[in-house]
Amino acid sequence: MVTAKEWLDRIHALHLPQKFKIMNVCGGHERSITMAGLRGALPANVEIVPGPGCPVCVCPEEAVYQAIQIARRESVTVVAFGDMLRVPVNVHKGEIRSLEQAKAAGADIRPIASPLEAVRIAHADSQRQVVFFAAGFETTTAPVAGMLAQGVPDNLSVLLAGRLTWPAVATLLESGQPGFDGLIAPGHVSTVMGPEEWAFVPSKHNIPAAISGFTSESLLAGTYSVLRQLIEGRCFLDNCYPELVRPGGNTTARRHLDEVMEVVDATWRGIGVIPASGFALRERYRDHDASKRFPDYSEAQRKRAGQMPPGCDCARVVLGKIYPDQCYLYGRACTPRTPIGPCMVSDEGACRIWWAGGIRTSRTETVN
Ligand code: SF4
Numbered sequence: 001m002v003t004a005k006e007w008l009d010r011i012h013a014l015h016l017p018q019k020f021k022i023m024n025v026c027g028g029h030e031r032s033i034t035m036a037g038l039r040g041a042l043p044a045n046v047e048i049v050p051g052p053g054c055p056v057c058v059c060p061e062e063a064v065y066q067a068i069q070i071a072r073r074e075s076v077t078v079v080a081f082g083d084m085l086r087v088p089v090n091v092h093k094g095e096i097r098s099l100e101q102a103k104a105a106g107a108d109i110r111p112i113a114s115p116l117e118a119v120r121i122a123h124a125d126s127q128r129q130v131v132f133f134a135a136g137f138e139t140t141t142a143p144v145a146g147m148l149a150q151g152v153p154d155n156l157s158v159l160l161a162g163r164l165t166w167p168a169v170a171t172l173l174e175s176g177q178p179g180f181d182g183l184i185a186p187g188h189v190s191t192v193m194g195p196e197e198w199a200f201v202p203s204k205h206n207i208p209a210a211i212s213g214f215t216s217e218s219l220l221a222g223t224y225s226v227l228r229q230l231i232e233g234r235c236f237l238d239n240c241y242p243e244l245v246r247p248g249g250n251t252t253a254r255r256h257l258d259e260v261m262e263v264v265d266a267t268w269r270g271i272g273v274i275p276a277s278g279f280a281l282r283e284r285y286r287d288h289d290a291s292k293r294f295p296d297y298s299e300a301q302r303k304r305a306g307q308m309p310p311g312c313d314c315a316r317v318v319l320g321k322i323y324p325d326q327c328y329l330y331g332r333a334c335t336p337r338t339p340i341g342p343c344m345v346s347d348e349g350a351c352r353i354w355w356a357g358g359i360r361t362s363r364t365e366t367v368n
Contacts (some may be wrong), residue, residue: 027348
């Protein structure tokens with residue numbers, strides 16, 4: 001096996017005629033790159049920019065608000081993956097702005113680690129409604145689909161905010177200003193959906209791409225592949241994670257997704273609607289759709305409804321337009337202890353990852 005050191009040697013031996021920017025679109029990739037210090041080990045003219053890899057960061061603000069209101073106003077238990085609990089919504093000072101605050105105020109809100117826990121909680125008290133607030137990309141949404149396909153108790157419903165990764169990349173590429181020269185495609189999404197999902201990047205946009213796993217070796221292999229393609233004027237999708245990524249992906253997971261959910265246009269927080277980028281429950285699962293089971297608590301007149309908090313540059317961080325420490329609030333008002341935006345809340349958020357990686361100050365002198 002080629003070691004990380006050997007991959008780095010190969011990358012440094014390349015003749016790089018210009019600066020190249022490579023985007024990753026996975027919070028797990030960004031965490032591995034940051035924690036291993038790979039940016040500092042690469043040649044100065046290779047940049048790795050984090051892109052749309054955090055589903056919690058782009059979860060619609062209105063959906064978080066709705067989950068908070070259901071938890072507060074209905075006699076229900078709301079369960080969600082842990083990092084959703086601290087995501088802030090836009091409300092007036094003194095009002096409850098996160099699921100965590102609603103929980104502190106007495107609402108029954110529980111963090112879970114898997115859909116099986118949601119089923120177990122619903123079974124434990126069949127008289128009580130349980131709402132599973134499920135935000136995530138394909139890898140998280142497929143197990144939710146599997147849970148519903150296998151049958152759940154009547155008192156369990158799902159408030160779904162599932163998203164597909166590739167449409168955000170397609171939107172960037174179609175904008176005419178993608179801001180990157182090559183792509184490291186997400187290994188875990190490719191494991192579920194198949195590598196074919198990323199073939200459009202080289203075939204339609206002439207951008208080199210490589211699928212990587214989460215080790216330094218795999219990420220550097222992907223980086224090397226993309227750089228070589230750029231230098232040699234070639235363009236293809238290289239599977240650098242063949243041990244898990246197979247043609248067609250995980251057929252069971254994909255079957256569950258197809259059976260339970262349909263693909264719809266969907267809102268990404270701070271970004272807007274991206275065509276065919278979200279999952280919605282099919283009509284035959286409407287009895288388990290929390291958006292139909294409970295009232296709609298959205299308030300159109302609510303100030304900044306749907307937007308990022310004031311001053312928060314999460315949307316541009318998610319789109320790879322700026323690095324986390326180019327947000328003026330980074331390390332000033334916004335830290336993991338006092339997060340302003342979702343990118344500082346989620347374990348997959350680039351701001352939080354950079355903070356955990358030891359980058360503690362904003363490089364911005366004035367408000368941008
Ligand atoms: S540092 Fe905080 S305020 Fe700035 S983009 Fe990140 S989460 Fe938003």
